Amino acid sequence: MDIDKKKSKAKKIIPLLKKMHPHARCELVHGNPLELLIATILSAQCTDVRVNKVTSSLFKKYRSVRDYAESLPGKIEDDIRSTGFFRNNARMIRNCAQELITRFGGKVPARLEDLVALPGIGRKTANVILGNAFGVPGITVDTHMLRLSHRLGLTKNSNAVKVEFDLMKIIPEKQWIDVSHLIVFHGRYICKARKPLCEKCSLHKLCDYFQSNLPLKKSPPVKR
Numbered sequence: 001m002d003i004d005k006k007k008s009k010a011k012k013i014i015p016l017l018k019k020m021h022p023h024a025r026c027e028l029v030h031g032n033p034l035e036l037l038i039a040t041i042l043s044a045q046c047t048d049v050r051v052n053k054v055t056s057s058l059f060k061k062y063r064s065v066r067d068y069a070e071s072l073p074g075k076i077e078d079d080i081r082s083t084g085f086f087r088n089n090a091r092m093i094r095n096c097a098q099e100l101i102t103r104f105g106g107k108v109p110a111r112l113e114d115l116v117a118l119p120g121i122g123r124k125t126a127n128v129i130l131g132n133a134f135g136v137p138g139i140t141v142d143t144h145m146l147r148l149s150h151r152l153g154l155t156k157n158s159n160a161v162k163v164e165f166d167l168m169k170i171i172p173e174k175q176w177i178d179v180s181h182l183i184v185f186h187g188r189y190i191c192k193a194r195k196p197l198c199e200k201c202s203l204h205k206l207c208d209y210f211q212s213n214l215p216l217k218k219s220p221p222v223k224r
């Protein structure tokens with residue numbers, strides 16, 4: 001499919017997603033860029049619901065970047081234990097906080113190239129932070145975005161960075177943040193990985209996955 005056809009397809013898909021998910025937003029509870037950065041690190045191997053439970057007490061104990069950077073060994077580990085991979089995440093949080101102090105005056109930077117230079121921060125996390133803490137447009141390519149952009153036929157690439165650039169070419173910049181939320185919601189609640197709930201979806205006509213399975217659905221029962 002050429003790029004103009006993909007653009008026109010994306011243009012039809014986005015309003016339908018908005019109708020299905022009018023309240024799509026970042027589900028990680030946070031009050032400032034630092035809290036979002038910490039929550040995003042924790043969310044890598046954990047549901048947003050669990051992260052929010054952990055951060056509701058974590059953010060009361062750790063008020064500043066110094067609180068993380070100068071925490072006693074093992075302290076962060078204890079405070080985030082239920083999120084899984086807690087040793088690794090605690091190390092990442094501590095290293096990240098120390099880098100923020102050393103290189104950015106203790107503030108979370110608002111540029112992609114600065115964020116991805118921090119320990120453990122990739123483009124996906126960086127785009128979540130940029131979009132939700134600073135309003136800087138970016139497309140977050142997580143597992144839902146990868147799966148849905150394939151099912152909908154918006155890209156053939158499987159590399160996350162290539163998918164991000166493919167989508168940036170066909171979706172207007174002012175919609176990048178919204179689309180990232182819409183796709184996460186759609187992937188989480190309707191177009192699930194193992195068994196998409198196509199009966200609840202209004203994208204049938206625009207979905208390659210659904211269309212390619214139509215003959216199977218329409219085929220008459222086998223006569224014995």
Ligand code: SF4
Pocket residue numbers: 151152190191192196197198201202203204207208209210
């Ligand atoms: S029709 Fe089914 S496979 Fe296609 S986007 Fe909707 S839920 Fe996903």
